[in-house]
Amino acid sequence: MPRAPATIPIAASRLSLGLHTGLGxxxxxxxxxxxxxxxxxxxxxxxxxxxxxxxxCAPRGELRFTPRDDAPPHWSWRDGRHDEWRDIDLRxxxxxxxxxxxRVGRRRLWLWPDSADxxxxxxxxxxLLSSG
Numbered sequence: 552m553p554r555a556p557a558t559i560p561i562a563a564s565r566l567s568l569g570l571h572t573g574l575g576x577x578x579x580x581x582x583x584x585x586x587x588x589x590x591x592x593x594x595x596x597x598x599x600x601x602x603x604x605x606x607x608c609a610p611r612g613e614l615r616f617t618p619r620d621d622a623p624p625h626w627s628w629r630d631g632r633h634d635e636w637r638d639i640d641l642r643x644x645x646x647x648x649x650x651x652x653x654r655v656g657r658r659r660l661w662l663w664p665d666s667a668d669x670x671x672x673x674x675x676x677x678x679l680l681s682s683g
Contacts, residue, residue, distance in 0.1 A: 556617040556627075557678070559671040563609035564663035571605050610660045614641075616678050623682035628655065643679045651675065 575598035582591040615636060616624040626641040644659075645652030651662040651672070662672065 554618040556615050556625075557671075557674055558613055558615045559667050559675055560613050561610050561660075561662065561666050563606070563611055564661075564666045566663045566665050567609065567661065568602070568606055571602055575599075575602060610662070610666070614675070616675070618678065618681075624678050643682075646676060646679055651679070 579591060579595045579598055582594040586594070612628055612630045613632070615627040615629075617627075618624050626639050627636040628639045629636050639655050642654040643652065644654050649664055653660040653662065662675075664672070666672070667675075
């Protein structure tokens with residue numbers, strides 16, 4: 552009997568942005584303490600640019616997988632609730648207790664613990680393990 556597809560809504564991670572912000576503040580703090588003021592200002596601008604880029608590139612959308620008997624799951628993605636589902640080639644590069652690293656075509660997605668509901672992330676981990 553075919554199993555129903557599972558949809559996982561994925562949101563931008565505040566943990567990721569917080570970690571990047573903390574590291575950026577640390578770098579700018581070290582520059583402010585040891586480097587000339589102009590270099591610390593340039594470093595602050597670079598860190599702000601990196602933080603904006605991290606926030607813009609955070610994955611937002613929905614991932615759907617359809618379990619199949621004796622075959623890897625079928626993967627689909629859509630950017631918004633009203634967009635069409637697109638079939639994707641999904642590969643898992645990293646599967647850890649905190650992070651899930653996915654490769655969707657040439658795009659890299661990092662799923663943090665707050666990117667989706669914990670039960671949905673657990674279901675995704677099981678599907679990724681079953682796909683080998």
